[in-house]
Amino acid sequence: MEGVKEEVEQVSLPRIGSTAPDFSANTTQGEIRLSDYKGKWVVMFSHPADFTPVCTTEFVAFQEIFSELEDLNTELIGLSVDSISSHLAWIRNIEKNFNTSIEFPVIADLDRNVSTKYGMIMPEESSTETTRAVFVIDPEQTVKSIIYYPLTTGRNMQEILRLVKALQKTEEEKVPTPANWQPGENVLVPPPKTQQEAEERSQDDSLECIDWYLCKKKAE
Structure with a gap:
């Protein structure tokens, strides 16, 4: 005898970046x-x-x-x-x-x-x-x-x-913030997308750079 299948409603849950469900x-x-x-x-x-x-x-x-x-x-x-x-x-x-x-x-x-x-x-x-x-x-x-x-x-x-x-x-x-960041502290600079940008960043005295991919700057 064919059993009765229980239908479970599938709910699409919100994710980061998605629109919050109205209610x-x-x-x-x-x-x-x-x-x-x-x-x-x-x-x-x-x-x-x-x-x-x-x-x-x-x-x-x-x-x-x-x-x-x-x-x-x-x-x-x-x-x-x-x-x-x-x-x-x-x-x-x-x-x-x-x-x-x-x-x-x-x-x-x-x-x-x-x-x-x-x-x-x-x-x-x-x-x-x-x-x-x-x-x-x-x-x-x-x-x-x-x-x-x-x-x-x-x-x-x-x-x-x-x-x-x-x-x-x-x-x-439009900047990321580091671990334990608090208002008034330096923010991070998004990583460079090109070799030229990485080179220019290493010569920018306004930045606090640990390495080419990790630089901080003063928040505006």
């Missing part, structure tokens, strides 16, 4: 669409569950960088598969216990529409919770960075801030 979602601040944020940078992150220890410390820490992200023309959006009621109760609990008001919207992704589009659920780790994903999206709604953390490990907010600043510097000046 409409209910949040703690009302309904939002990703397309409403066009013209701004966006840091969208998912957390496994409300009223959990690691996630609570993260929400306090995300709020601590909220104003600095705003200064960088960057909006912050949270997400989990919990309900709006759960989100609101947890946010009130955070305000009471940590004297911290959460100013960014938190998506209630009960139908997993957004988390499925963005690959935020890792069935091998948990089939019921979203993992700790971070998506950085530019003003043209292109995915610029994707970071995943396990359920057990809280995120480093200063690294997320540094990442946004580095991505913006690359966008502004």
Whole structure:
């Protein structure tokens, strides 16, 4: 007897350089669409569950960088598969216990529409919770960075801030940034594409060159 084949829906997940999937979602601040944020940078992150220890410390820490992200023309959006009621109760609990008001919207992704589009659920780790994903999206709604953390490990907010600043510097000046780069430090020069360009670079006193392929310059 011929068996019944189970059809598994194939979802095309976003990658770095691809267009961020648009969505409409209910949040703690009302309904939002990703397309409403066009013209701004966006840091969208998912957390496994409300009223959990690691996630609570993260929400306090995300709020601590909220104003600095705003200064960088960057909006912050949270997400989990919990309900709006759960989100609101947890946010009130955070305000009471940590004297911290959460100013960014938190998506209630009960139908997993957004988390499925963005690959935020890792069935091998948990089939019921979203993992700790971070998506950085530019003003043209292109995915610029994707970071995943396990359920057990809280995120480093200063690294997320540094990442946004580095991505913006690359966008502004079309230059890469070295390891551990911080604003104000020298940026890298893209490697030369021709022998003549490599030779000219070795004679350019405005550059700090370790070798023909690795040169730094002052950021503009």
